[in-house]
Amino acid sequence: MNHESPEPTTPVADDRPAPTTRLVDLGPGDAERIMALEHLVWFEIAQGVSTEDNLAELDFERTRGAEIISPTPRLGAAADAAPPLAGFFASWPMAVTAPGPRGALTRLPMNGLTWVGVHPDTRRRGILRQMMTDHLHTAHEQGEVVAGLQAAEPAIYGRFGYGAASLDVTLTIARGTDLSAGDELDRAAEQVSTHFVPAGTPEAMEAIQRAHVSAAGHTLGAVTRNDSMARVWFRDHPSARGSKEPLQAMFAVRDGEPTGYALFRRTASWGDDGLPSGKVLVREIGASDPASLLALARRLVDFDLTSTVSLYGRGTDDPLLWWAGGPRQVGLRAHDSLWVRLVDVDAALTARGYAAPVDVVLDVVDPICPWNERRWRLTVGEDGVGRCLPTDDEPDLRLPVAALGAAFLGSRPLAAQAVAGVVSERHTGTVAELSRAMRGDVEPIAAIGF
Numbered sequence: 001m002n003h004e005s006p007e008p009t010t011p012v013a014d015d016r017p018a019p020t021t022r023l024v025d026l027g028p029g030d031a032e033r034i035m036a037l038e039h040l041v042w043f044e045i046a047q048g049v050s051t052e053d054n055l056a057e058l059d060f061e062r063t064r065g066a067e068i069i070s071p072t073p074r075l076g077a078a079a080d081a082a083p084p085l086a087g088f089f090a091s092w093p094m095a096v097t098a099p100g101p102r103g104a105l106t107r108l109p110m111n112g113l114t115w116v117g118v119h120p121d122t123r124r125r126g127i128l129r130q131m132m133t134d135h136l137h138t139a140h141e142q143g144e145v146v147a148g149l150q151a152a153e154p155a156i157y158g159r160f161g162y163g164a165a166s167l168d169v170t171l172t173i174a175r176g177t178d179l180s181a182g183d184e185l186d187r188a189a190e191q192v193s194t195h196f197v198p199a200g201t202p203e204a205m206e207a208i209q210r211a212h213v214s215a216a217g218h219t220l221g222a223v224t225r226n227d228s229m230a231r232v233w234f235r236d237h238p239s240a241r242g243s244k245e246p247l248q249a250m251f252a253v254r255d256g257e258p259t260g261y262a263l264f265r266r267t268a269s270w271g272d273d274g275l276p277s278g279k280v281l282v283r284e285i286g287a288s289d290p291a292s293l294l295a296l297a298r299r300l301v302d303f304d305l306t307s308t309v310s311l312y313g314r315g316t317d318d319p320l321l322w323w324a325g326g327p328r329q330v331g332l333r334a335h336d337s338l339w340v341r342l343v344d345v346d347a348a349l350t351a352r353g354y355a356a357p358v359d360v361v362l363d364v365v366d367p368i369c370p371w372n373e374r375r376w377r378l379t380v381g382e383d384g385v386g387r388c389l390p391t392d393d394e395p396d397l398r399l400p401v402a403a404l405g406a407a408f409l410g411s412r413p414l415a416a417q418a419v420a421g422v423v424s425e426r427h428t429g430t431v432a433e434l435s436r437a438m439r440g441d442v443e444p445i446a447a448i449g450f
């Protein structure tokens with residue numbers, strides 16, 4: 001990303017005079033103005049964390065901002081200060097596990113968008129739209145095929161072609177709950193040992209990363225950090241965490257090999273009755289096989305001085321949910337997790353696999369990425385491998401690109417989206433045909449936080 005965009009923003013739904021901004025690449029030298037904007041956007045400050053540490057997770061090859069080039073000068077600002085930022089966004093090269101051919105899984109590169117924010121003084125005047133257009137066009141130019149994000153608010157990103165492709169389920173399990181999984185899994189879980197260490201050391205971070213990527217290969221919907229993110233992700237600043245215990249990494253090990261991990265923190269508390277009621281908050285848990293997941297979960301529900309364990313980032317048909325007794329037992333709460341955007345419809349539909357043969361012509365609507373907005377023929381053979389090519393043939397169905405993003409991880413069936421009026425069918429039966437071919441065998445897990 002080395003191009004600058006001199007075009008001013010287009011005012012939308014606001015008659016205040018719009019500032020003129022331009023999109024620029026940002027680097028470590030922009031730390032001060034990045035943090036000035038971040039504090040205004042998120043109104044949250046990590047106490048005692050240096051600016052350098054705050055920004056350490058950013059990839060400055062993929063970090064952009066909208067700087068204000070007029071009006072100037074700014075009341076109260078130093079005359080030689082760099083222009084302030086009206087907007088900011090960054091991304092990481094990540095990966096997501098999508099359905100592969102015939103029930104297999106496939107890990108695909110994914111552009112993960114993050115840190116999106118616009119100055120409160122300049123909102124609702126098109127700066128986000130300008131940034132999103134730039135982001136998706138840059139991703140396309142760089143050959144990225146699939147993009148994803150987690151939305152601060154669910155109403156924002158559908159208009160930019162993202163579809164909510166997975167749900168994030170939180171399970172709260174009482175201490176001592178009998179996780180009932182059947183004899184075979186019980187015996188397999190007994191072969192798995194667990195131990196935990198502070199997560200914030202370089203050695204722990206490296207081991208977490210290995211377990212994280214390995215677990216993702218077995219988990220539909222799993223999103224992974226890349227190695228450079230992993231090196232800084234779990235720094236656990238004592239001043240920022242206050243009196244909480246350091247983040248802990250628990251590993252599952254079978255035959256000397258790591259087979260899973262969990263990241264958690266315990267918070268001590270005591271009830272009015274004098275009994276301990278500490279909480280275990282599990283930020284991530286992942287495993288390469290169900291027995292290792294079970295072994296980790298059994299250990300987590302068995303800590304002295306605690307009363308509940310909350311597991312974030314789980315899925316709707318998660319084995320943990322049913323081992324623990326079902327939705328009513330675990331106070332199930334769900335919200336949208338990963339929003340998927342097909343940057344290149346043909347490459348993305350060719351990269352994932354299918355559950356059944358299909359031959360359909362899609363009429364895709366995508367005003368933000370015009371290279372996608374046309375008819376595409378998707379042909380899938382008996383082997384579940386697809387090919388998507390441009391065509392001028394009559395379409396079988398018409399749909400916005402966001403509908404394909406929503407269905408990309410094998411959930412959110414197109415047939416259900418047709419019932420909701422999002423997808424329309426020109427030839428009877430073609431929505432059902434494509435819908436069945438895109439379905440996964442299980443529901444996707446939620447994405448990690450990013």
Ligand SMILES: CC(=O)SCCNC(=O)CCNC(=O)[C@H](O)C(C)(C)COP(=O)(O)OP(=O)(O)OC[C@H]1O[C@@H](n2cnc3c(N)ncnc32)[C@H](O)[C@@H]1OP(=O)(O)O
Nearest residue numbers: 114115116117118123124125126127128129149151152155
């Ligand atoms: C992946 C992530 O990082 S998610 C984090 C998103 N960031 C935040 O929520 C931080 C706080 N909020 C903000 O910084 C800003 O309000 C933003 C980034 C959400 C929006 O920026 P703006 O420059 O005001 O958006 P912009 O004017 O370009 O609006 C684009 C469109 O989105 C809509 N929109 C913008 N914000 C919202 C919102 N919070 N809810 C619903 N719609 C919204 C606008 O109405 C507009 O719609 P239209 O083009 O269909 O008419």
